[in-house]
Each structure stands twice: as structure tokens, then as C-alpha cells.
Amino acid sequence: MQRLIFQICAALIVVSIAVGLTACSNGVASEKAENVPAAKEYVVKVKVETLTPAAITDTIMLPGETEAMFDVSLAAEQEGLIEWVGVTEGDSVKANEQVVRINLEALQAAKDRAEANLTMKKHQLKRRRKLYEGNVLSREELEQSETEFTVAKTKLREAEVQFEHGIVVSPVSGVVNKVNVDPGEYVSQGNSIATIVNVDQIKITVNVPEMDIRYLSKGQTAPVMFDAYPNEKWSGVVDFVAWKADSATRTFPVRIIVKNTDGRIRPGMIARASFVRRSLRDIVSVPLFSVIDKGGERIAFIEKDGVAEARTVTLGVIDGDRVQILAGLNVGENLIIAGQREVEDGVKVDVR
Structure with missing residues (x-):
């Protein structure tokens, strides 16, 4: 009998301990549940720019x-010996300044002969006119003398032209970029002499x-x-x-x-x-970096009532770091210009 009573008492003790442990466990769990904070709402910090009418230049x-404004290649107008070169590379020259002289001594001699011949023909014509007026000379002989005078005048002009061609001058003011000849060198007509720029x-x-x-x-x-x-x-x-x-x-x-x-x-x-x-005026323009390319689609984000809203935009003229928006954005809207790569359509934003 005593043994039965002992067994009943032991069973009651075990049950009491189990109930106590269960109560303690439930109390700790409740306390932990009360201390767990609620999940924070996802908010992105952004910076915005209010769109206003703008002007942009299409360039x-x-x-x-x-x-060079003038780049002149001087050439020999006649053949002959280079007697004198008056410039070197880098020299400044003025218009009509002498650069090179070609065969000038021979040309001067030919010019002197032509002048002497013209003088002789002139005096001869003057004498024959007096003889013709005195009926000593025929009309035919006078006309021949006149012709010889005209030929002599023409030959003098030819000699003068040849003499002028022997002096190569710069047609423009400038700088000597290249000299292609040296004194004592023989050149043919058309040979390059120098370049003036x-x-x-x-x-x-x-x-x-x-x-x-x-x-x-x-x-x-x-x-x-x-x-x-x-x-x-x-x-x-x-x-x-x-x-x-x-x-x-x-x-x-x-x-x-x-x-x-x-x-x-x-x-x-x-x-x-x-x-x-x-020049375009009263248009919508935004910074280039504010537009995001997503698979070929151009996206910009605006802030509206604390929420990011995605807009598909059409781009126009680009001027420096700004671009014209043809469609997708309107004046007065708040364009997100910082944090735009961290937001999606519908995400809450905090404007700073």
C-alpha cells in the first residue's frame, strides 16, 4: 500500500515539472516575439530638378x-644661270621683293643693244622724214624707215620683258617656306624656285x-x-x-x-x-546623365507624391551635357537627377 502511494506521488511531481517548463518556454517565446522590429519600408534618397522652359543650340x-591664305610656288620664267639668291627659309618677304636673279647680266646686255638700236632707228627716221619733205627721198623709203623704227621699238620691249623675267619676285607678302635653287645652278623655264606662304x-x-x-x-x-x-x-x-x-x-x-x-x-x-x-527656345531639356538606356529604351524618372515614376522619353538635339526631350516629360515635373539608377517605377523616394 505504501508502495502504491509513493508511485502516485512521483507521477504527480513529474507532471508538475513538465507543466512548469512549458509555461516558462511560452513566456520567453512571447517576450522574444514582442521585441522583433517590423520590416522597414524601402525608400531611396534622390535629388530632383524641376523642369522649366529652356533654350538649346543645335550645332x-x-x-x-x-x-595658308596664300601658298605661292615661284617658277623660273626663262632658262639660265642663277646669279643671285636673296632669301633663305624662314625669311619674311614683301610683295614685289626680289627673290632670285637669273642670267641677268646677259639679259641686261641684250636690253642695252635693243635700246641702242632703237635710238639709231629713231634718228634715221627723223633724217629721212626731212629728206622726204625736200623731195629727195621716195615715199617707199620713208615707209621702210618707219617700219624699222617700229620693229626696233618692239625688240626693245621684248628685251625689257626678258630682263624682267630674269628677276623672280614674290607676288605676295609672306614667309619663305622653301628655296629650291643655289647660286651658280642652271635652271630651265618652269623649274621651281621657291615657295612663299x-x-x-x-x-x-x-x-x-x-x-x-x-x-x-x-x-x-x-x-x-x-x-x-x-x-x-x-x-x-x-x-x-x-x-x-x-x-x-x-x-x-x-x-x-x-x-x-x-x-x-x-x-x-x-x-x-x-x-x-x-536655336531652339521654350523646350524641355535635361542632363544627359539623367536618361538611362534600358535595352534600347530611353528611361527617365520623375518624382510624384514621394514615388518614382518611370517615363519613356524621346531625345532630340544634344547640346553639351544637356539633351532636348521631344516626348515623355513636361515642364513643371520633378526630374530625378541623383539616385535614378537605384529606383524603379513605383518605388518610394526621399527628396533631399
């Missing part, structure tokens, strides 16, 4: 090569596509940059716009003139000329 930049002004020829030629006209200004001076600009003026396109490239040559008073621009440099095609 086109085209490359071209610089040339004038770089006070530089001309640049660019090839303009047929769709853009309508925007250009003579006298229009055109900013010009040179690869040798990347941080500087020169002001150019359109001097010529071709009326006919190049049959091979279907482009129109356009010549621009740039002043080069300091001589820093040299023929052969690469230039880049900008032309204003049109």
Missing part, C-alpha cells in the same frame, strides 16, 4: 585641315553633309578649335559655300577664314569648326 562640328590668315575647308548645308551662308561666324590647342577657340567666318556637291562624298565644301595675327596656327594642322544650325 554641328566638322573636321578640316588648315591651309602667307599665314596672316588661315583658310579651313570642311565638307558639310547635304542635310546641313541649308543652315550655312557666307559671312556666318563659326567657332574653330585646333587639336594642337585643345583649350582655346578662334572666331572664324564662312567665306565660301559650294553650290555643287562633291560627286564622290555627296558633301559640300565650305571655306572658313581665321585670323592668325600671332602666327600660332600653321598650315596642315587639324581644325574643328562648329556651325549653328538653329
